[in-house]
Amino acid sequence: MSETTTTNTTASATTTEALRERALKLDAADQLADRRELFALDDGVYLDGNSLGALPAHVPARVQDVLTRQWGELRIRSWEESGWWTAPERIGDRIAPLVGAAAGQIVVGDSTSVNVFKAVVAAARIAGEGRDEILVDATTFPTDGYIAASAARLTGHRIVPVAPADVPAALGPRTAVVLLNQVDYRSGRLHDLPGLTAAVHAAGAVAVWDLCHSAGALPVGLDEHGVDLAVGCTYKYLNGGPGSPAYLYVAERHQAAFDSPLPGWNSHADPFGMTPDYAPADGSARGRVGTPDIVSMLTLEAALDAWDGVEVDAVRAKSLALTDFFLECVEAYVPAGRVTSVTPAAHAERGSQVALRCDNAESVMRRLIERGVVGDLRRPDVLRFGFTPLYVGFADAERAARVLAEVLAETAGA
CATH class of the missing domain: 3.90.1150.10 (Aspartate Aminotransferase, domain 1)
Structure with missing residues (x-):
């Protein structure tokens, strides 16, 4: 059809x-039929999980514990005793196998838009001088385009809108970054992540992928296919809840060179040193910015239990x-x-x-x-x-x- x-x-x-x-x-x-029992569903047909995933039934009780015990009783002690401080990396490691990534490369926090900004600016800096073009999927979700345009203004690059199928022909010695969606949000078309990533690398550029409509629905293979940076939301197929925090993937080979345009205190090598000069943390933690949204983050962590054994x-x-x-x-x-x-x-x-x-x-x-x-x-x-x-x-x-x-x-x- x-x-x-x-x-x-x-x-x-x-x-x-x-x-x-x-x-x-x-x-x-x-073989996945028993998973349905893990979700709070009515007798209708819910086919909007590509916008907002259904609620895993066990999540409310877990969130109640976060509110009443971790926040209400332990209060500030929960940063250590309840593992609040390590949540962005810990939850990132839980998402990692769902997108084909080894541990230590994903940090959870902020929105998809904020992470797109971090990734595009950092990718432009990784690409280096002499490259001044950012190729962007011409049919991308609007926010990705808006963010990429802002990143281009900040870094002195220019935006080149191009259909994903035309990316190989559009690549050249001036291409710094290519920002693409793995799945088109309108049509559901799946783009060729392995082939396009290889073409981007052959041109000497950096590939950034938006996984919002693919993570949790299909194999992504970030490590296998050599993706440089990727971002994604968690409230669609990962069922993290409305506005649940997004994530940022930085391939291990790029982490030392990852220069975030949003160097917040949470990504400092010594966050409680409160020094006037910024020194980035090692690993994926340098993708953090400010204080994480703990309630939403721990809601997501609980929701990911539905993926255990899948x-x-x-x-x-x-x-x-x-x-x-x-x-x-x-x-x-x-x-x-x-x-x-x-x-x-x-x-x-x-x-x-x-x-x-x-x-x-x-x-x-x-x-x-x-x-x-x-x-x-x-x-x-x-x-x-x-x-x-x-x-x-x-x-x-x-x-x-x-x-x-x-x-x-x-x-x-x-």
Whole structure:
């Protein structure tokens, strides 16, 4: 269905029953099915985990302990006794295997935007003199573009917007940094991180990747593919909670040269020395800035327990099976000509969401949500459905497609 409209009429009762039965069989065989019980879910279908992941059910009790015992009773002692001070690196090491990184290369804290700023400026400094161009994904999430433009002004570079597929041809001796998203937030297209990173390195430039729509949904392989720096959020597929802190990956080979544009006291080699001159800490800690947001950070740490024992390859396999099945159900159920998939059909080019273009998208999504199928949209005409393999099942995918077909049939000609 990629880039083509559906041709089938509304599915027959026989087709519907067959797809429902297949969904039940697929759910029964799903090795990740038991993970669903770890999350606080209602009887609807939640397909917006690519914007905000569902709440792991054990998190409220853990947060209550942070508030009442660690803060309420231990108070300032919790910086040491409860491990508050080491949380940014400790939690970074828990995220590391989910993105294919060895320990000691990820620090948790600040927002994705702040970390993009740190990474782009530091990458420009690593690239050195004589290189004055920052290539940026022309279709990137707007904030990444805004931040990169500000970083360019600060460092005296110029921004060069380019489609990810055109990056190899756009690289040259003046390229300092390339900032790309691994998965496009609108369409769910998965870009070629290994190939593009290799091309960036062949040109002598530094690769910075935004992993917001890939971490927790598919293997990333930061170390394996030689990525220089990367950033990502934790409130989507990692289920860290609204506004949960982001993370910054600095490859070990770059840590000594990582010159942060935000040298706060938390990243000082002797943070309690309170000296007027700045001396950066060793390792990933030099990516820290100010006092970390402890409550949100420890909420994230608790949420990551849902990943214990989970292999990212299994998550990827289920993600592809779910999105395949959803597209098949949409093909079977949706009235002819009502939607167009803008998500690639090829597995090598697909993240963990399905984006469907349709008329009256805002109204359609509102009706879907009213019926318990929660996705979101990107104006003017794209419906987005995010598939989080830890808690979304095949019966969810079938139901979502069926309800979508009902809504579209009711709004025909509207």
